[in-house]
Amino acid sequence: MKKVLMGSHAVAEAVRRARVEVISAYPITPQTVIVEKLAEMVERGELKAKYVRVESEHSALAVVYGSSASGARVFTATSSHGLLYMYEMLWWVANSRLPVVMAVATRAIGPPWNIHTDHIDALTIRDAGWIIGFAESVQEAFDMTLQAYKVAEDRRVLLPVMVALDGFIISHTSEPVVMPEEKEVAEWLPPREPLPFRLEPGKPFAVGNLGPDSVTMELRWNSWRAAERAKSVIQEVSVEYEKRFSTGTPTGLVEKYKVDGAKYLAISTGAWSGDVKEAVDALREEGYEVGLARLRYMRPFPREELQELLSSVKAAVVLDRSVSIGHMGILGSEVKSIAGRTPVKDVIAGLGGVDVSYEDFASILKGAVEEHEAGLSSEWNVAEWHMPWVT
Amino acid sequence: MSVKYLPSDLNKEAEEDLRKIREKLLSLPAPGASGPTGSWRLYRPEISAAKCVKCGICWLYCPEDVISWVPRELPKIDYTYCKGCGLCANVCPVKAIDMVVEGE
Amino acid sequence: MSLPRLAQGKNRGVMPGNPACAGCPHNIGLRVMGRVLGTNSILVVPAGCTSIISGFYPRSSLTFPVLHVPFASAPAVASGVRASMDIKGEEGVVVVWSGDGGAADIGFATLSAAAVRNEDILVVVSDNEAYMNTGVQASGTTTWKALTTTSPVLGKSEEKKDIALIMMFHKAPYVATASVAFPLDFAEKLERALSVKGFRLIHLHSPCPPGWRFDAGKTAEVARLAIESGAWILWEYSQGTFKISPQSRPYADKTRRKPIAEYLKLQGRFSHLTQEDVAEIERKVDENWRLVLELERIYGPQKP
Numbered sequence: 001m002k003k004v005l006m007g008s009h010a011v012a013e014a015v016r017r018a019r020v021e022v023i024s025a026y027p028i029t030p031q032t033v034i035v036e037k038l039a040e041m042v043e044r045g046e047l048k049a050k051y052v053r054v055e056s057e058h059s060a061l062a063v064v065y066g067s068s069a070s071g072a073r074v075f076t077a078t079s080s081h082g083l084l085y086m087y088e089m090l091w092w093v094a095n096s097r098l099p100v101v102m103a104v105a106t107r108a109i110g111p112p113w114n115i116h117t118d119h120i121d122a123l124t125i126r127d128a129g130w131i132i133g134f135a136e137s138v139q140e141a142f143d144m145t146l147q148a149y150k151v152a153e154d155r156r157v158l159l160p161v162m163v164a165l166d167g168f169i170i171s172h173t174s175e176p177v178v179m180p181e182e183k184e185v186a187e188w189l190p191p192r193e194p195l196p197f198r199l200e201p202g203k204p205f206a207v208g209n210l211g212p213d214s215v216t217m218e219l220r221w222n223s224w225r226a227a228e229r230a231k232s233v234i235q236e237v238s239v240e241y242e243k244r245f246s247t248g249t250p251t252g253l254v255e256k257y258k259v260d261g262a263k264y265l266a267i268s269t270g271a272w273s274g275d276v277k278e279a280v281d282a283l284r285e286e287g288y289e290v291g292l293a294r295l296r297y298m299r300p301f302p303r304e305e306l307q308e309l310l311s312s313v314k315a316a317v318v319l320d321r322s323v324s325i326g327h328m329g330i331l332g333s334e335v336k337s338i339a340g341r342t343p344v345k346d347v348i349a350g351l352g353g354v355d356v357s358y359e360d361f362a363s364i365l366k367g368a369v370e371e372h373e374a375g376l377s378s379e380w381n382v383a384e385w386h387m388p389w390v391t
Numbered sequence: 392m393s394v395k396y397l398p399s400d401l402n403k404e405a406e407e408d409l410r411k412i413r414e415k416l417l418s419l420p421a422p423g424a425s426g427p428t429g430s431w432r433l434y435r436p437e438i439s440a441a442k443c444v445k446c447g448i449c450w451l452y453c454p455e456d457v458i459s460w461v462p463r464e465l466p467k468i469d470y471t472y473c474k475g476c477g478l479c480a481n482v483c484p485v486k487a488i489d490m491v492v493e494g495e
Numbered sequence: 496m497s498l499p500r501l502a503q504g505k506n507r508g509v510m511p512g513n514p515a516c517a518g519c520p521h522n523i524g525l526r527v528m529g530r531v532l533g534t535n536s537i538l539v540v541p542a543g544c545t546s547i548i549s550g551f552y553p554r555s556s557l558t559f560p561v562l563h564v565p566f567a568s569a570p571a572v573a574s575g576v577r578a579s580m581d582i583k584g585e586e587g588v589v590v591v592w593s594g595d596g597g598a599a600d601i602g603f604a605t606l607s608a609a610a611v612r613n614e615d616i617l618v619v620v621s622d623n624e625a626y627m628n629t630g631v632q633a634s635g636t637t638t639w640k641a642l643t644t645t646s647p648v649l650g651k652s653e654e655k656k657d658i659a660l661i662m663m664f665h666k667a668p669y670v671a672t673a674s675v676a677f678p679l680d681f682a683e684k685l686e687r688a689l690s691v692k693g694f695r696l697i698h699l700h701s702p703c704p705p706g707w708r709f710d711a712g713k714t715a716e717v718a719r720l721a722i723e724s725g726a727w728i729l730w731e732y733s734q735g736t737f738k739i740s741p742q743s744r745p746y747a748d749k750t751r752r753k754p755i756a757e758y759l760k761l762q763g764r765f766s767h768l769t770q771e772d773v774a775e776i777e778r779k780v781d782e783n784w785r786l787v788l789e790l791e792r793i794y795g796p797q798k799p
Contacts, residue, residue, distance in 0.1 A: 454517075
């Protein structure tokens, strides 16, 4: 089935096809459209689920935590301040190893109030034990949401999954989406097996009693191993999904765009990667040997794949829609941590939803190539801010 | 010992890890979840069989569930865990429980 | 509820050898709750004393299925557990066992929202009138003038928040107060709460020996004096009808109340009170009785 859908509605359609049993959310722009659609599906009887209207995002995640601990397949969604308000629950969910799936329509954090996208909100949870995917298109938001259940519930993983989609740019933009039929999805995604535990009357055990400090450390080590395994599982699940449903979305942790023979590598994530691709195309025509590595997943971090790509280029440029005040861009710092001897330039751009065109990307990439050729890449230890309107 | 992650058989590793999550995250009901708490006791409750009217009030209030009582029978105290709080002596309607200094 | 019937309860609630302080009132409540609820229940426990009382891995002192959850989340988590059970068609009682901080302070918005949704859950607030687990800091339900570690010299300058009345005015189907001085009354209220569908809350008065500074053996005595002096009033609001409980009924008549000083003098947290303070507390007790009697007049069983 092919339909023109807004990103938010595509996510809702994926949640429906996953036969989610409990949904809870609190309104925040630009996420709200996702759960409005789901509420409508539930009220119309198109989705046999409980929809719990809560008073905060903290409670939204708490509700689905309780449902997931009781064996249900669950969904919630949020943005920006809502995600921050969930913060302690995010860790609680992940450390309980429950396969909760959440969509985050990314949005800047205030003040000033700003409802437009950057990636800082989603990246604040990179240490919390969630798998974090970034969609580039409406189609990918759909596919990634559906695959999130398969990945999260896999016995080898048992970690929650966050699907980030750029607020408005994906959440409120309509594109044609290929969607498998519900029956086909049911064959591929069976009902959830209640792992790693299921709370039910008559089976007394306590989840999370105080214990020796070593138990905490061993459980973190356990989560860490699961995230490592998740790399293979994401690969496997996405390849199998594409084989069955042929939606055309790239598979694995990293999409490699024109990297063959590339001497320079752009690295990005999220919706604007489409514009980066256009910039790469334009530069290729001008004779620049540039390619793009688009991170589909930020957690688990595609360490090995990126290392391989970085080792075969002269230098790389991170197009970073995030910043860690006091250091550098968040994506930049992640990439630099595994780049070895390959120089990496971190360019912070597009914060607060500032529009960055493919011409901007082309000039950023060209500039970096020229700097490297001129032997100036040793000065890339400090991030550069792309703010052409500031003179 | 330092531990390094060396992936081997993912399925085997995953099953082992799943077993460990369940083992480490879940605690099963058992007495003594804080050890033999009888060692906390400074005073020891002693029930006088002569005075006791077997009403069960001491059982009702005992915060530790260390008093076993069957209606019309003399209650019994489990000293392995009794913390010696003295609530039983305080609520006993016929003052049949004495708090005796431990070790005397 | 009779004592022998309670004693037949199969679920012990809390087991010996747990880490609770000697004379802990929560344990009295947990024991009663286990025996009344039986094995068909799930406990959701926010941060608080019971996070510790639950015991140390790999053992659990609690005989329920227990989900430990962050401080502000318990009624929402319980709602989620309920939602999952409902969608799967499973039976069972979902209980939030909370302290005063978790219910009346940090978790209050969540509690309020669960009541507004009329979630089919039972909330028991075991109120020891301060953050005891972190070392006796003042909470929203700490009484006026009580010494705590965050009101260490003058005592708390604000009033006690009446969480039970606030929840009653959420139009909850069942709200009651109870006391560890009267475990059988608590047991009966639990039983009646179980017969009602929807949001139910029992506010259990739980005097804390180390926190209130009295001897561990006097938990029930202090709790009883709170009722006999009129400082704590047992009542029950069930599906629109408000009733003062028989244990508190005599003290509607002020002349039958014990002097409030008898209740206060047992507690180190009130050792600094002046005569004027005691008189002021007595005035507050009178005022509270006036309110409760008025509520019974309005919502009482004898309405036309």
